Amino acid sequence: MTIVTRVQTGVRIEARLLSVLKALAALKNTSLGDLLEGIVLHAFDGQQAFSASTLAQIAELKKIYGLELSAADSHQLVESERAVARATPKRTASTAKRGRKR
Template identity: 85%
Template sequence: MATVTRVQTGVRLEARLLNVLKALAALKNTSLGDLLEGIVLHAFEGEQAFSAPTLAQIAELKKIYGLDLTAADSHQLVETERAVRATAKRPAATAKRRSGRNRS
């Protein structure tokens, strides 16, 4: 068993993809973070992360959550204008919280 240091991160994901991942983690009785770690570690070694039965579960979850994206879409995703505007506003708010100063 390997000892690791985990950090909190603010990763942004496509909403339907996140729903499928959360549901899969729940089905597998694991955390979202553990699921993502497993997927990435398998991918780094060029291995399949999921068995055939799990892939069938994923296909059903994709239908439930309307996830029609494929690997071919991965480098061509464009955010909605609303999401882009919301993201542009966040860095200033995050910096303000990190500084620990209340400027009211």
């Protein structure tokens, strides 16, 4: 067992991809964070993160959640303007005042 320090992060991720990851974590009886750590650590070592049976489960979950993205889409995703507008904080009079130099 290795002791680690975990931090909370605000990562933005494609919605259907997140749905598949959450469902897979539930199927594997683990947390989303543990699942992601495992995927990344395997990738860093150049290893396959999932067995053939888990890959079959992932394929089914992708169908269920309508996820058609693949590794070929990596680094080429563009967020819809509507999603960007929802994620961008609105400047109000009070936030504008805080941003001014005195």
